[in-house]
Amino acid sequence: MVPVPSHVKNWRQELRPMLHLATPLALSELGWMAMGIVDTMFVGRLSAEAIGAISVGTTVFHTLAICAGGLLLGLDTLVAQAAGAKDRADSRRSLVNGLWLAALLIPIVMVAVRLITPALSGFGVNPDVVDDAVPYISALNWSTAPLLLFFALRRYLQSYGAARPIMWTLLGANLVNVAGNWLFVFGNLGAPRLGVAGSAWATFWSRVFMLAALAAVAWYRERDLTSIDWRPDLHRLREILRLGLPAAGQMALEFTVWTAATVLAGRFATEVLAGHQIALMVVSTTFMMPLGISAAAAVRVGQALGRGDPRGAAHSGWTAVGLGTVVMSCTSVVLLFFPAFVARLFTPDAAVIAAASPILRVTAFFQLFDGFQVVVTGALRGAGDTRTPMLCHFGGYWLLGFPFGSWLAFGLSMSALGLWMGLSLGVITIGTALLVFWRRAARRFE
Numbered sequence: 419m420v421p422v423p424s425h426v427k428n429w430r431q432e433l434r435p436m437l438h439l440a441t442p443l444a445l446s447e448l449g450w451m452a453m454g455i456v457d458t459m460f461v462g463r464l465s466a467e468a469i470g471a472i473s474v475g476t477t478v479f480h481t482l483a484i485c486a487g488g489l490l491l492g493l494d495t496l497v498a499q500a501a502g503a504k505d506r507a508d509s510r511r512s513l514v515n516g517l518w519l520a521a522l523l524i525p526i527v528m529v530a531v532r533l534i535t536p537a538l539s540g541f542g543v544n545p546d547v548v549d550d551a552v553p554y555i556s557a558l559n560w561s562t563a564p565l566l567l568f569f570a571l572r573r574y575l576q577s578y579g580a581a582r583p584i585m586w587t588l589l590g591a592n593l594v595n596v597a598g599n600w601l602f603v604f605g606n607l608g609a610p611r612l613g614v615a616g617s618a619w620a621t622f623w624s625r626v627f628m629l630a631a632l633a634a635v636a637w638y639r640e641r642d643l644t645s646i647d648w649r650p651d652l653h654r655l656r657e658i659l660r661l662g663l664p665a666a667g668q669m670a671l672e673f674t675v676w677t678a679a680t681v682l683a684g685r686f687a688t689e690v691l692a693g694h695q696i697a698l699m700v701v702s703t704t705f706m707m708p709l710g711i712s713a714a715a716a717v718r719v720g721q722a723l724g725r726g727d728p729r730g731a732a733h734s735g736w737t738a739v740g741l742g743t744v745v746m747s748c749t750s751v752v753l754l755f756f757p758a759f760v761a762r763l764f765t766p767d768a769a770v771i772a773a774a775s776p777i778l779r780v781t782a783f784f785q786l787f788d789g790f791q792v793v794v795t796g797a798l799r800g801a802g803d804t805r806t807p808m809l810c811h812f813g814g815y816w817l818l819g820f821p822f823g824s825w826l827a828f829g830l831s832m833s834a835l836g837l838w839m840g841l842s843l844g845v846i847t848i849g850t851a852l853l854v855f856w857r858r859a860a861r862r863f864e
Contacts, residue, residue, distance in 0.1 A: 457599065475618070477677060482534075484669065485670045486566065488670070491661065503724040512574070514651070519655060575632065591625070594624040602619050679694075689767070692773065715794075735800075776835050780838045784849075787849030788845050791811075791849040803859070826839055
């Protein structure tokens with residue numbers, strides 16, 4: 419019998435636990451996308467302005483709230499490594515201070531959202547859209563507290579491998595969101611008819627459900643929470659922020675570059691903008707799968723380092739990269755050979771399909787590298803390196819991809835297609851650079 423090479427054995431040993439963790443986390447990320455799609459479907463029955471209000475409102479709110487939540491990503495490193503070392507007291511200390519940090523961020527985010535909302539008219543947003551967006555954002559702002567507290571609990575639980583409760587929580591939240599939209603958007607069963615704002619209140623209640631569900635899971639797993647020291651620890655807060663600030667910066671750099679691209683796409687013809695939006699929704703959906711793998715990579719790498727197994731950390735990281743490669747290769751093939759079919763899932767409009775198809779074909783070329791960049795970001799975060807991904811995203815997107823895409827779009831009159839070609843170059847650069855950095859890190863582990 420031919421002996422099995424050691425690296426193949428390592429792959430087989432790591433693949434099962436990686437899949438066990440990554441699959442529910444990827445489904446959880448798709449659950450986030452599903453809630454946004456459901457909101458759009460419900461308010462889409464009201465008017466085109468209502469859809470625009472949802473788009474503007476979620477962009478304003480999530481730019482601030484999600485990036486603030488990125489400060490809690492330091493928990494991935496600290497809790498996962500403590501879990502690997504079987505140091506429950508240390509991981510609990512991270513949880514407590516993560517909750518304190520979330521509590522401190524809540525009023526900051528809510529005030530920032532409230533201050534920015536009146537400025538929408540000054541950004542040139544359609545007045546009819548602003549009329550719906552303002553009450554939508556005002557209602558959505560109340561979901562800040564359950565959202566950020568949920569983030570902290572999620573980071574803690576998934577770092578211990580409790581991914582399935584997170585998945586089931588997102589599934590339940592989607593059901594709450596559907597019911598809430600049906601009740602509050604249209605005023606069914608005697609509920610007030612709130613229109614676009616009703617969709618925000620549906621989101622609020624779904625996030626209250628998410629927080630309550632994960633708090634119950636954490637309570638059940640920990641049992642004796644009364645013995646925990648709930649006082650804030652400034653040293654641990656600094657550790658969380660030391661890791662979380664670059665991670666939040668990386669998220670902000672990535673989030674804002676696509677927002678800026680959408681603003682520029684708004685200068686083109688209506689069908690071109692619609693094609694851009696379809697492409698953006700497609701790549702956002704495909705991105706959710708490696709994002710779940712990325713979270714699993716952070717946990718597995720962190721746990722391996724915590725138990726003093728650097729070689730195991732390297733194997734975990736490479737297994738996650740391999741898994742991401744398989745997933746994104748499949749999406750790349752679909753987008754390369756069947757772009758019109760994908761576009762047709764969103765609209766029957768031939769002009770929009772014609773505008774979206776070449777953009778989707780361009781996205782096929784960066785799918786693999788998009789998988790590299792997000793999965794390696796997770797692996798490096800598990801190892802305690804959040805600065806390298808931030809710097810790579812800054813260089814790849816803002817120094818290379820966005821300027822080059824803007825020049826192609828306007829300087830060479832390539833419209834949205836040129837914009838996407840430039841951003842594709844940025845993604846390919848980021849993915850390649852991060853893969854090189856991970857290879858160096860893995861060599862040090864081995």
